[in-house]
Amino acid sequence: MPFIVLIPLIAGPICILLPGQRLPWLLAMLSAASALIIAGFTFAEVITNGTLRYAFGNWQPPIGIEYRVDAANAFVALLITGMASIMLAWGKPTVDVEIPERQSSFYALFLLAFAGLLGITLTGDIFNVFVFLEISSLATYALIAHGQDRRALVAAFRYLMMGTVGATFLLIGIGFLYIMTGTLNMMELAERLPALADSRATQVGLAFIVVGFSIKLALFPMHHWLPNAYTYAPSLVTAFLAATATKVALYVLLRFVFTVFAPDYSDAAMPLAIAFAVLAIAGMFAGSWIAIFQKNLKRLLAYSSVAQVGYMVLGASFVTVVGVTASFLHLFNHGLIKGALFMAAGIVFHQIGSARLEDMRGLGRVMPWTLTGFALAGLSLIGIPPTVGFVSKWYLISAAIDAGQTWIVVLILISSLLAVVYIAKLIELFWMQPRPADSPVVQEASPALLIPLWLMVFANFYFGIDTRLTVGGATAAAQAILGVPVGGLP
Numbered sequence: 001m002p003f004i005v006l007i008p009l010i011a012g013p014i015c016i017l018l019p020g021q022r023l024p025w026l027l028a029m030l031s032a033a034s035a036l037i038i039a040g041f042t043f044a045e046v047i048t049n050g051t052l053r054y055a056f057g058n059w060q061p062p063i064g065i066e067y068r069v070d071a072a073n074a075f076v077a078l079l080i081t082g083m084a085s086i087m088l089a090w091g092k093p094t095v096d097v098e099i100p101e102r103q104s105s106f107y108a109l110f111l112l113a114f115a116g117l118l119g120i121t122l123t124g125d126i127f128n129v130f131v132f133l134e135i136s137s138l139a140t141y142a143l144i145a146h147g148q149d150r151r152a153l154v155a156a157f158r159y160l161m162m163g164t165v166g167a168t169f170l171l172i173g174i175g176f177l178y179i180m181t182g183t184l185n186m187m188e189l190a191e192r193l194p195a196l197a198d199s200r201a202t203q204v205g206l207a208f209i210v211v212g213f214s215i216k217l218a219l220f221p222m223h224h225w226l227p228n229a230y231t232y233a234p235s236l237v238t239a240f241l242a243a244t245a246t247k248v249a250l251y252v253l254l255r256f257v258f259t260v261f262a263p264d265y266s267d268a269a270m271p272l273a274i275a276f277a278v279l280a281i282a283g284m285f286a287g288s289w290i291a292i293f294q295k296n297l298k299r300l301l302a303y304s305s306v307a308q309v310g311y312m313v314l315g316a317s318f319v320t321v322v323g324v325t326a327s328f329l330h331l332f333n334h335g336l337i338k339g340a341l342f343m344a345a346g347i348v349f350h351q352i353g354s355a356r357l358e359d360m361r362g363l364g365r366v367m368p369w370t371l372t373g374f375a376l377a378g379l380s381l382i383g384i385p386p387t388v389g390f391v392s393k394w395y396l397i398s399a400a401i402d403a404g405q406t407w408i409v410v411l412i413l414i415s416s417l418l419a420v421v422y423i424a425k426l427i428e429l430f431w432m433q434p435r436p437a438d439s440p441v442v443q444e445a446s447p448a449l450l451i452p453l454w455l456m457v458f459a460n461f462y463f464g465i466d467t468r469l470t471v472g473g474a475t476a477a478a479q480a481i482l483g484v485p486v487g488g489l490p
Contacts, residue, residue: 003034003035003038004035004038004039004042004077004081004118004122005035005115005118005119005122006115007031007034007035007038008031008032008035008084008111008112008114008115008118009111009112009115009119011027011028011030011031011111012108012109012110012111012112012115013108014027014108015027015028015104015105015107015108015111016104016105016108017104018104019104020104021096021103021104024103024104024106024107024108025088025092025095025103025107027107028088028107028110028111029085029088029089031111031114032081032084032085032088032114033085035081035084035085035114035118036078036081036082036084036085038081039074039077039078039080039081039082040078040081042069042074042077043071043074043075043077043078043473046069046070046071046074047071047074047472047473047476050070051068051069051070051480052067052068052069052070053066053067053068053069053124054066054067054068054069061124061125061183061185061187061188062182062183062184062185062188065123065124065125065128066123066124066125066185067122067123067124068122068123068124068186068187069122070480071473071476071477071479071480072251072254072255072328072476072477072478072480072481073121073122073251073255075328075332075473075474075476075477076121076247076248076251076331076477077118077121077122078473079243079244079247079331079332079335080114080117080118080121080244080247080248081118083240083243083244083335083339084114084240084244086339086452086455086456087236087239087240087243087339087343087452088110088236089452090236090239090343090346090448090449090452090453091235091236091239091240091346092448093350093446093448093449094234094235094236094346094347094349094350094449095234095236097350098146098147098148098234098235098350099146099234102146106143106146106234109139109142109143109146110139110143110236110237110240112135112136112138112139113135113136113139113140113143113240114240115132115135115136116132116133116134116135116136116137116139117132117136117244117245117248118132119131119132119135119136120132120133120136120248120252121248121251121252124185124186124187125184125185125186126174126177126184126185126186126189126256126260127174127178127184128184129170129174129252130167130170130171130174133167133170133216134167136245137163137167140159140163140237140241140245141156141159141160141163142156143233143234143237144156144159144229144232144233144237146233146234146237147232147233147234147237148234149232151228151231151232152232152233154228154232155228155229155231155232155233156229158224158225158228158229159225159228159229161225162215162222162224162225163215163216163225165215166211166212166213166214166215166216167212168212169208169209169211169212169215170208170209170212170213172205172208173204173205173206173207173208173209173212174205174209175205176201176202176204176205176208177189177193177202177205179201180193180196180199180201180202180205181193181196186255186259186260189260190259190260190261190262193260193261193262194262206256206257206261209256210253210256210257210272213249213252213253213256214253214279216245216246216249217246217249217250217253217309217313218246218249218305218306218309219279219280219283219309219310219313220279220280220282220283220286220287220306220309220310221279221282221283221286223283223287223306223309226246226302226305226306227299227302227303227306229241229302230242230298230299230301230302230305230342231296231298231299231302231355235342235345235346235349235350236346238298238342238345238346239339239342239343239346242301242302242305242338242339242341242342243335243336243338243339243342244335246305246309247312247331247332247334247335250309250312250313250316250327250331251331254316254324254327254481255481257272257316258316258319258324258481258482258483259481259482259483263319263482272317273317273318273319274317276313276314276316276317277314277317277408279310279313280309280310280311280312280313280314280317281310281314281408281411281415282310283306283307283309283310283313284307284310284311284314284411284412284415285307285411285414285415285418286306286307287303287304287305287306287307287308287309287310288303288304288307288415288418288419288421288422289418290303290306291303291304291307291418291422292418292421292422292425294357294422295356295357295358296355296356296357297345297348297349297355297356297357297360297426298342298345298349298355299355300357300422300426301338301341301342301345304338304341304381304419304422305334305338307415307418307419308330308334308337308338308381310415311330311334311392311393311396311412312327312330312331312334313327314327314396314408314412315327315329315330315395315396315399318399318400318402318403318405320399320402320403321475321478321479321482321484322395322398322399322402322403322478323399323402323403324477324478324481324482325395325399325471325474325475325477325478326392326395326396326398326399326474327478328473328474328477328478328481329391329392329395329470329471329474330392330395330396331474332470332473332474333380333388333389333391333392333463333470334392336380336388336456336459336460336463337377337380337381337388337389337460338381339456340373340374340376340377340380340453340456340457340459340460341374341377341378341381343452343453343456344370344371344373344374344377344453345374347367347370347445347449347450347453348360348363348367348370348371348374350445350449351367351370351442351443351444351445352440352442357426357429359439360429360430361429361430361433361434361435361436361439362430362431362433362434362435362436362439363430363435363442364427364430364431365431365435366435366442366443366444367442367443367444367445368444369444369445369450369454370444370445370449370450370453371430371431373450373453373454373456373457374426374430375423375426375427375430376457376460376461377456377457377460378423378426378427379423380460380461380464381419381423382416382419382420382423383416383419385464386461386464386465387460387461387464388459388460388461388463388464388470389460389464390464391463391464391467391470391471393412393416395471395474396412397409397412400412
């Protein structure tokens with residue numbers, strides 16, 4: 001189990017020592033694929049036999065550091081390792097063009113960011129969460145700064161400032177909890193905190209942690225770092241972050257609110273359910289509305305991600321098994337959706353050297369495979385059956401009805417129509433508008449780029465039809481987070 005994290009963590013520094021461009025990429029690919037295989041076996045073991053625990057150095061908590069893997073973090077780890085593997089398989093041609101030099105350090109940073117996200121997900125120690133968060137964040141800042149546009153440096157600096165604020169809030173919150181309980185182990189915290197329910201320090205600790213992870217999650221209105229980071233980062237980095245980073249932040253936020261602190265306490269100490277619902281709905285509409293008016297494809301998709309974060313948080317705000325299942329389900333499905341969309345956007349950028357929409361008029365006629373894949377992933381984003389996006393929204397609507405909040409169903413449907421507007425706008429631009437006569441000659445992308453893209457598109461439809469893994473995993477994850485006994489996959 002610990003090898004899921006250790007493999008990329010050890011392989012990262014080794015990448016720097018490797019010469020050329022191909023060897024670092026091969027090591028990164030091998031590391032991600034190995035982690036994916038271990039994550040798959042771990043997920044199957046957890047679903048079959050329950051929670052796995054591993055004490056480092058055989059030192060039991062609270063003295064030692066424990067990895068504790070249940071259905072929730074095993075499900076998220078499966079997404080992270082799967083996305084890293086397919087993104088690395090897809091991204092080498094884009095890296096060769098966008099980062100012609102220093103590729104060994106680039107792949108080393110990628111593996112450190114990857115290992116950090118896995119460490120955040122799998123650890124059962126709250127200070128370890130902070131440590132791995134810093135490993136992942138520092139590597140991510142450097143990865144974003146590798147972008148070709150000078151504005152990538154500004155985007156990385158802005159993300160660094162916001163990320164530092166979020167990490168500081170988290171560390172302060174952890175400090176309050178440690179002072180009050182004397183332990184950093186999540187399960188021991190869950191046992192000791194009920195006796196401290198009336199403590200002001202405990203309540204302040206919860207508040208700091210929620211705000212810190214809301215920044216990392218890019219929950220509206222704490223999302224301002226995300227659009228520039230996604231827009232100016234290298235294509236491989238953008239696709240990987242969009243598919244994984246905010247999902248890990250959501251998982252840890254849910255872990256703290258629903259497992260470390262009981263749901264009843266979290267809502268009593270602060271009206272979190274109401275706050276999450278309000279901010280989620282605001283993000284759903286604001287993100288989609290702003291996306292409609294964007295002139296840059298990556299930026300448009302970035303604001304779309306702000307809206308999709310709203311959907312994930314909205315499910316959790318119902319504080320029910322069905323609602324949290326909808327959150328985990330969209331967490332996983334949105335990784336597939338946005339991964340495919342940003343991969344297609346990266347291919348376009350690779351072929352024409354621009355992400356501006358005005359340079360993409362009529363591009364669907366000369367790059368039909370790429371932009372058909374984009375359009376199909378766009379249908380999944382809207383929620384058209386039989387895609388994973390439809391499954392996500394079906395469960396979210398079911399959660400709203402189950403919670404007696406039928407008026408929220410109307411808001412979900414209206415916000416989905418906004419997604420129809422900007423996806424239809426892109427389809428019209430790609431196929432209905434003529435290609436300018438003075439535009440340079442553009443060719444379809446190579447199979448090395450198209451095959452991974454279409455595997456992601458296929459996944460958007462396959463898991464929209466066969467939902468045993470996604471719905472079963474999300475249900476088990478919700479039960480684990482809320483402390484409900486976990487059953488097998490349906």
